[in-house]
Amino acid sequence: MAIKFIDEANIEGKKVIARFDFNVPLSKDANPTITDTTRIDMALKTINFILEKGASKLILMSHLGRPKGQFDEKYSLEPVAAYLSEKLGQDVVLTESCTDSGIKSYLGFNESKVILLQNLRFHPEETSNDHEFAKKLASYADLYVNDAFGTAHRKHASTYEINTFFKGRAFGGFLLQNEIDALNKIVERPTPPFIGIVGGAKVSDKIKIIEKLLVSVDKLLIGGAMAYPFLKAQGHDIGTSLCADEDLKLAKNILALPYKSKIVLPTDHLASEEFGGAPVQVNEKDIPKNLMGLDIGPNTLELYRSHLASAKTVLWNGPMGLFENEVYSKGTFGIAETLSELQNAFTLVGGGDSVAAVNKAKLADKISHVSTGGGASLEYIENGTLPGIKALRFGI
Numbered sequence: 001m002a003i004k005f006i007d008e009a010n011i012e013g014k015k016v017i018a019r020f021d022f023n024v025p026l027s028k029d030a031n032p033t034i035t036d037t038t039r040i041d042m043a044l045k046t047i048n049f050i051l052e053k054g055a056s057k058l059i060l061m062s063h064l065g066r067p068k069g070q071f072d073e074k075y076s077l078e079p080v081a082a083y084l085s086e087k088l089g090q091d092v093v094l095t096e097s098c099t100d101s102g103i104k105s106y107l108g109f110n111e112s113k114v115i116l117l118q119n120l121r122f123h124p125e126e127t128s129n130d131h132e133f134a135k136k137l138a139s140y141a142d143l144y145v146n147d148a149f150g151t152a153h154r155k156h157a158s159t160y161e162i163n164t165f166f167k168g169r170a171f172g173g174f175l176l177q178n179e180i181d182a183l184n185k186i187v188e189r190p191t192p193p194f195i196g197i198v199g200g201a202k203v204s205d206k207i208k209i210i211e212k213l214l215v216s217v218d219k220l221l222i223g224g225a226m227a228y229p230f231l232k233a234q235g236h237d238i239g240t241s242l243c244a245d246e247d248l249k250l251a252k253n254i255l256a257l258p259y260k261s262k263i264v265l266p267t268d269h270l271a272s273e274e275f276g277g278a279p280v281q282v283n284e285k286d287i288p289k290n291l292m293g294l295d296i297g298p299n300t301l302e303l304y305r306s307h308l309a310s311a312k313t314v315l316w317n318g319p320m321g322l323f324e325n326e327v328y329s330k331g332t333f334g335i336a337e338t339l340s341e342l343q344n345a346f347t348l349v350g351g352g353d354s355v356a357a358v359n360k361a362k363l364a365d366k367i368s369h370v371s372t373g374g375g376a377s378l379e380y381i382e383n384g385t386l387p388g389i390k391a392l393r394f395g396i
Helices: 044-052 078-088 103-108 131-138 161-165 174-187 203-216 224-233 245-255 298-308 330-341 352-360 374-383 387-394
Strands: 015-019 057-061 092-094 114-116 143-146 170-172 194-198 219-222 269-272 280-282 292-296 313-317 346-349
Touching: 015 044, 044 057, 044 078, 044 174, 078 092, 078 114, 103 114, 131 161, 143 161, 170 174, 170 387, 174 313, 174 346, 174 374, 194 203, 194 298, 203 219, 203 224, 203 245, 203 313, 203 374, 219 224, 219 298, 224 245, 224 292, 292 298, 292 330, 298 330, 313 330, 313 374, 330 352, 346 352
Parallel strands: 015 057, 015 143, 057 114, 092 114, 143 170, 194 219, 194 313, 313 346
Antiparallel strands: 269 280, 269 292
16 A cells, blocks of 8 residues: 555645654754754645645644653744744744643634644653554644654654554655655665765664665775774774774674675775874875774775766765864765766765765755655665654554
8 A cells, every 4th residue: 555645635624734854953042043944944845735725724743852751941843933934924823732722722713724733752752652642633633744754763653653543544745755755766776886875983873774785786885984893804903993892793794794795995094193183194994003094085085986986876874084074074075076976876865964964065956865864764775664654554
C-alpha cells in the first residue's frame, strides 16, 4: 500500500492537523529570534496548499530543542508563530500547551484559521509515544498530515501513534514526498558509477550506513576523523588523531569484509600539534606522533575529485575535517565545490554538518537534493523506510 500525499486529500471544509519540523536555531538573547528559517520556509508549500484547498482550520505541531518534558520559556514556539504569521499574511494563534482547554474554543472561532500548538516536547508523553496524548492531538482534526521528515525516524506520539486515529485519513506533505523520492534514487537503483562519501567523527555512529553502502557503491571515500581508525587498522601511524578503541575495532571488522577494496582513504593530511592550532602539511598516510589530523590534504582532495569526476550518483554524509575553522575547511569545501560542478550526476547531501557545509559554501542550490533530516536520511538509506513513514502507509 502506497503512501497517500496531500494532493490526493479532500481538504475543503476540513480541520487538518499537521506535523512539521520547526526545530529552528534561535539567538541567545533575551528576546530570541530565528537565525535560520530554512525549515519553516520548506514547510510553506504544504501549509499554503492546505489553506488554498479550503481547510476550515489548520493546526500546526512541532517540537523545538530538548526541553525534557516540561515547559521551558527558551524553547517556546513564539518566534515561530511570529515568523509564520508574517509569511502567511494572517494571524497564527499560539496555544499555551498542546492540551490547553482553550484549544476547542479556538477551533470554533472563525477569525483564527491557523493554530500552532505550543512545543510538543513540553509533554513527556510526546517522546514516550503515549496513546492518550496522541488521541488528544487527533481529537482536534478530521485529517492528519506528516511533513516532518526530520523526525520521521522517531516513534513519537505526533509522528507515529497519532496515525492510529486517522486510518485512511493520513497523508504525507510535499517535503516528505520530495525526501522519499530523492532518497529512493540512492536506496533502490542508484545509477552507476555510485560514489559514497562519508566523514565526521565516529565510525560507531555510521557503522550501519557504511556496511549498507559498501554493497551498492563503486567507491566509498572516507574523510574527517572517520578515516583515522581505518588508517590505524591498516597499520599506519595516526599520531594523536581522534581514534576510539571501539571505532578501531569496527574499522578492522569493515576492512575484513569482501567489499574492502571499494574503500578509499586519505593519502595526505593537514595536521596540528593541538586541536585547531597552526597547520602542518603531512605528505604521506602516516601522521607524526606529535600531530593530529584535522583535514584531508590537497593530494587526497585531488584523488577524491578524480573518483567523483565520472560519478552518476553521489551520496555525501559528513565533513572531511574541522571545516568550521577556515584553516581546515579546504577538504570539505573542495568536496562541496566538486559536487556542485557535476553536470550529469544525481547528488544528495544528508547529515547536519555536510548540509551546514554546502550552505556555508553557498552551493546548496547546485546540489540535486539537500536532505532536511540528518539521522532520518541515514536511517532511511539503511532501512528503506522510517517508523513515521511506515505508520502513514499502513496505519498502526
